[in-house]
Amino acid sequence: MSRLPKFGVIRFPGSCDEVDAQLACQRVGEAVILWHGDRDLQGVDAVVVPGGFSYGDYLRVGAIARFAPIMEEVADFARAGGLVLGICNGFQVLCEAGLLPGALLPNVSLRFVFRQVELDVASTDSPFTRACVAGERLSIPVKHTTGRYYAPEDQLACLESNDQVLLRYGPGQNPNGSLNDIAGVCNAGRNVFGLMPHPEHAVDPLTGPTGGMAIFESIRAHTDERNRALA
């Protein structure tokens, strides 16, 4: 028998969606809040860098949070193959930290946008999307001002050829001008994943569509498998 996955959700000054992420994680496992100033990951199976406005998004989104003490631990954890999920501001932080390729630029509209968007699962070959069916549509909300995914041409080509784009905005759904309609990418090791949409806000039928569950179910399936292998 395998134990439930344990998630750690980081709280930076200015994080807003960390409790939402914790609630979503608790639907498939156990979840604790990790304080930005600590260095202890408490033996979690997966780290969530949550959405919000760490350090007020001042200077540059994610630019300051990436230097929090806990982020050094997250970097080591990621290098050792640990699962790291960055949502919205968390995606921005992981890009700034160099744990994910590319960067996020201001929406072409230059406006904050909240919208329920349709996402195409571009690859199921990852710990974060394995529970999805190839080509499956997920309805998940976006809410950001700085979500336009950018990577230099060569890097972008290599992302595509390595199948590192896990989620794309569906036809006509791109809310921010992201290159190649990219909504979420993983690193070459496929154990670090960042996305602008908020899966943690799409897990409860009471509050809306539940397209986000697939992401958390995937992480559970992956950690189950790994824990079984270790046992």
Add this chain to the structure above:
Amino acid sequence: MRARVLVRPKAGILDPQGQVVERALPALGFSGVRNVHVGRLIELDVEDPRQLPEMCQRLLTNPLIEDYTVESLDEGGAEVRPLGELRRESA
């Protein structure tokens, strides 16, 4: 030293802010304005100017999407002194 860091979107990256300004000007009766780019201005007192390049590389700018120059504001003037760049530990 009082230093000024000028941060610009890298050439070739879409700069909607610049475009918005460029589009808005004619409507206000301003003609003949081109190549508008909007970036960031950071001014600060530093004890050790040699720290500036690293500061810029690590915190003040993101070299993947931004270029920057540093100027010294001492001796009144704004005489340009671009400082050498470091490579940022790549993603």
Add this chain to the structure above:
Amino acid sequence: MRARVLVRPKAGILDPQGQVVERALPALGFSGVRNVHVGRLIELDVEDPRQLPEMCQRLLTNPLIEDYTVESLDEGGAEVRPLGELRRESA
């Protein structure tokens, strides 16, 4: 002419960004940094430089909370040429 507009939070007006950057730097091992202010940088080609002050007042800056200076980038240098200010027809 290629012009550069430097936009800063007005003296005395709260500059949260500057505060946060100033607070962050020591943690990164950069000491002795003070009076950090974050503003905007706008660079543009203008046919008629005399239009610049009005452009700044009406579109490029918010005179209620921002100050600005204009520099000419021609003849290579960044020799400072602050241009006179206009009163902004009340926002």
Add this chain to the structure above:
Amino acid sequence: MPANSASPAKHRELGLTDDEYELIVAGLEREPSDTELAMLSLMWSEHCSYKHSKKLLRRLPTEGPAVLMGPGENAGVVDVGGGLGVAFKVESHNHPSAVEPFQGAATGVGGILRDVFAVGARPIAVLDSLRFGEPAESERSRYLLDRAVAGIGHYGNSIGVPTVGGEIYFESSYEQNCLVNAMCLGLAPHDRLIRSAAAGPGNVLVLLGALTGRDGIGGASVLASAEFGDADEDKRPSVQIGDPFAEKKLLECCLELLDSELLVSLQDLGAAGLTSSSSEMAAKGGVGLDIDCSRVPVREADMEPFEIMVSESQERMLCVVEPARVEKVLAVCERWETLATPIGEVTDSGRLRVLAGGEAAADLPVEILVDDCPLYDLAPEAPAAPLYAPAPAVLTGGEPAADSLLALLGSVNIASRRPVFEQSDPVVQSRTVRRPDDADAAVLALPTGEAIAVAIDGNGRRVACEPRRGAAEAVYECAANLACVGATPLGLTNCLNFGNPEKPHVAWQLTEAVEGIAEACEVLGVPVVGGNVSLYNEAPSGPIFPTPVIGMVGRLPDPARAGRLGFAAAGDAIALVGDLTGAETVGSELAKLRGEAVAGPLPPMDEQAVRDAHGKVRSLINAGALHNAHDIAEGGIAVALAECCIAGGVGAGVTLPEGLDPFAEAPGRAFIVSGPEAALTGLAIIGRVGGDDLELAGQVKVAVSDLAAARERGLSRYL
């Protein structure tokens, strides 16, 4: 004894009348010092003293079974069961927003959030109520709209509080005086609720949060109470910049301090900064306070004592702490990167003393600041002729009904609000069961398994037509919105936005409107638990439409059954619930588009019928019998049906009751509901859901896609 006594002329510049100044001198038995005069002029300003509205407000019923805290605290609180209370309040930030719409609106949200966590509640929702001039005619109005909407979103989004609803109207009477009212709701366990009364001589006064700068010096008296015409720019106080990041830390810090039971009392700093917060804390506790200005951490060098005392720097709170707990308090604040500074102590002197370098810059009895400001009686006088010019006609009245319907859906007051609400996050905190456009009220799930609903309303045009009935309608419409999701009202808050009360016609509008609110509250049994007043919203061209904004909070047993406004299933029967007899187009949107006079009387209503209709819809929703419910408001039954079709993406065929004008308005009285026919027995069935068109037998037949397109364009073209 305070030095440098103020010269008599100064008091006028500071907005005090000669009589008021005489009262001050008589009360003090001496001339006030500059610092004292600055403090008194703010505390005696309309904004802080309510000197033209306080007597009227006594008319509002404030008692109710659910009320835990009523008017008088920073926010009212109602019981929602399970040991939880919901705190809420609406407040105006009209004049700051007219000066700098982005920062004005943002700091308006920041201010109302502080009022809510000042009582120990975690902010869980923001709503806003906005009024601007006609966007088609005015570039300035488009600019104010664009920036104010962005500012509201910016603050709420950045601090992680969902913006779950709001309302916007455009009328030329708001051209010079836009209205930006923000409402906040908070959630607290009963035992975390805290009042602002200072207590315990010897206890320490601790200032929390941002540095004190020259922000909004004179704000309360200049920005918030003077007629804001083409005011001399240099007289404008320096604009307040909102820092939601600082407030987020301040908020978490305050809640942790309360959870650890480290505070005696807590109070936000709003208008008139330290002066009003400290004197109100002292007055409520019947104690005195000594404040040492030189200990207040400042953002700018050489600030005068009076500047420190009246500064309106944002993101600050004031608390009273027992000496033994000060260390613990400072430690919690450190962890949240929030500045905390002991700046004084509670005394038994009954005086507010302001020390600067050992010297007393001010030494005033607390009552003179808080209680002694004269309260004025209004001299109401009904105007002989309409006060407001009709809007330019865009419809002749000769059009076919279909054209009128499309024009109404495309009009700025009825068109889709999507371009506005898409700029705010309605879902953060994972409680939002009904988002904007899902239903007539926002619905938020509670940890108890139940839910609360909230709506905000206020149609100034109808109040302008007949203030008493128009204001009552706003209350009924709010309650109707709650009924549509199945919620029973618990309490309301209100913001009275009016012109210059010293003018007889405005005094009449204000008196009548308060009477109308009071009557409606009595009819529905809903208490008023708080609010705010914004007067002098007046331009050279005249006063704004009298605009009482009502925010109402209710409770529903089962969030899963909360009503939706869209038609759901082809074949469903459509029923009309409520009594529309006498409904006319007077004061309606159609009347506006036809350029008709802004004049009453508005159709009278049968109060019992209103109560019955609300009760009927509420019980059907809670029984899970309905697929949709939507109240009939602006644009009448035709627009209400169109909205149900658009939201549901399906058509409907309806035969209107004999003699009912499809565009007649009688807000708060009647509803469109739909569901399986069996579920609607006993109701007046008027048609069926289905097809791709909305058809009103013999009057209108339009494709739903065309209705949707018109509604989508109406506002987005200006944003």
